[in-house]
Amino acid sequence: MADGSQFAFTPAVEAATLPLWEKVKHHVTPMEWRLQAPLIAEINRLKREKDAVILAHNYMTPEIFHGVGDYVGDSLGLAKEAAKSDAKIIVQAGVHFMAETSKILSPGKTVLIPDLLAGCSLASSITGADVRLIKQRYPGLPVVTYVNTTADVKAETDVCCTSANAVQVVEHVAKEWGVDRVILIPDEFLARNVARQTDVKIIAWQGRCEVHERFTAADILELREAYPNAEVLAHPECPAEVLEVSDFAGSTAAMNDYVLQRKPKQVVLITECSMADNVAADAPETEFLRPCNLCPHMKRISLQNIYEALAYDRYEVTVDPAIAERARLSVQRMIDLPPPLIPARYDLVKARHHVDVELI
Ligand code: 13P
Ligand code: SF4
Numbered sequence: 001m002a003d004g005s006q007f008a009f010t011p012a013v014e015a016a017t018l019p020l021w022e023k024v025k026h027h028v029t030p031m032e033w034r035l036q037a038p039l040i041a042e043i044n045r046l047k048r049e050k051d052a053v054i055l056a057h058n059y060m061t062p063e064i065f066h067g068v069g070d071y072v073g074d075s076l077g078l079a080k081e082a083a084k085s086d087a088k089i090i091v092q093a094g095v096h097f098m099a100e101t102s103k104i105l106s107p108g109k110t111v112l113i114p115d116l117l118a119g120c121s122l123a124s125s126i127t128g129a130d131v132r133l134i135k136q137r138y139p140g141l142p143v144v145t146y147v148n149t150t151a152d153v154k155a156e157t158d159v160c161c162t163s164a165n166a167v168q169v170v171e172h173v174a175k176e177w178g179v180d181r182v183i184l185i186p187d188e189f190l191a192r193n194v195a196r197q198t199d200v201k202i203i204a205w206q207g208r209c210e211v212h213e214r215f216t217a218a219d220i221l222e223l224r225e226a227y228p229n230a231e232v233l234a235h236p237e238c239p240a241e242v243l244e245v246s247d248f249a250g251s252t253a254a255m256n257d258y259v260l261q262r263k264p265k266q267v268v269l270i271t272e273c274s275m276a277d278n279v280a281a282d283a284p285e286t287e288f289l290r291p292c293n294l295c296p297h298m299k300r301i302s303l304q305n306i307y308e309a310l311a312y313d314r315y316e317v318t319v320d321p322a323i324a325e326r327a328r329l330s331v332q333r334m335i336d337l338p339p340p341l342i343p344a345r346y347d348l349v350k351a352r353h354h355v356d357v358e359l360i
Contacts (some may be wrong), residue, residue: 017033094118
């Protein structure tokens with residue numbers, strides 16, 4: 001079986017990939033590039049031959065993100081692209097729940113994930129059976145579920161949300177159902193952070209993102225002391241104490257927009273490590289400070305296994321059609337909501353730091 005190393009770094013490959021090299025050269029060594037560039041050229045050729053697109057999450061490494069991603073973005077953006085795409089094959093450069101979401105939205109397409117073990121600590125924190133029990137305990141309350149969940153959890157859900165639109169979804173659902181309490185699962189920290197931005201009472205599950213839960217307020221305060229002018233942007237999967245001492249909280253796409261629009265002189269992104277590398281390629285005037293945590297699941301995806309996914313049509317992600325049908329409704333309800341506003345600076349949240357959630 002070809003492992004991708006048979007593709008040579010020819011002058012033609014070098015010329016074709018030169019614009020990409022310019023983007024990634026601060027994060028990839030010339031030696032690595034001689035191996036990566038031929039794979040990138042071959043992956044891009046295979047995509048055309050097979051009518052495939054690659055949906056790449058913001059946490060992919062720069063050579064994937066800039067080199068082979070056709071659509072790049074946060075969970076919300078990728079879900080929308082999956083729904084719109086005309087391609088026959090979707091390769092998900094991300095984790096398993098993202099590939100399931102693509103399959104749910106595009107049942108007629110072949111959805112491939114380069115490594116079936118690319119999971120997520122949030123997705124594995126809860127099952128469909130758990131959600132059925134929660135609904136028995138809280139009859140008549142709507143269930144809003146973060147997209148970082150398996151298809152069987154989405155099938156038990158009223159409306160999905162992402163970190164980009166969670167407040168908006170919770171408020172919309174509470175109004176539509178005429179209730180003052182909403183179940184928001186499974187990320188406890190996202191739920192706590194949403195609770196600080198709304199009058200709707202939140203019932204939460206104790207799931208955690210293993211990447212973001214590790215950041216502490218002490219980390220941020222130390223940084224602030226060393227770099228007093230740095231702007232601190234944190235992901236809402238971080239503990240509330242982290243967001244309280246940050247300047248801004250938002251999804252990965254919102255952080256990206258913040259940097260590209262406001263062009264801060266110095267910035268720190270409190271999230272997964274590849275995020276800063278990817279934004280930095282498009283923000284030459286900003287200096288990125290780089291405390292970060294790696295997501296071991298996202299890092300299972302490589303150029304090599306993306307190439308193998310396309311070359312050998314593996315690994316196909318399937319979802320039981322009966323589950324997919326119900327899960328589609330909850331994802332589609334989210335997609336059909338009006339576009340979320342990029343949140344303003346985080347002062348509003350700081351002002352309401354005593355709002356609590358009910359833990360299931
Ligand atoms: P977003 O890209 O939607 O902000 O999600 C971050 C994440 O952790 C995805 O796994
Ligand atoms: Fe899951 Fe966190 Fe990794 Fe995202 S970063 S895939 S939420 S473990």
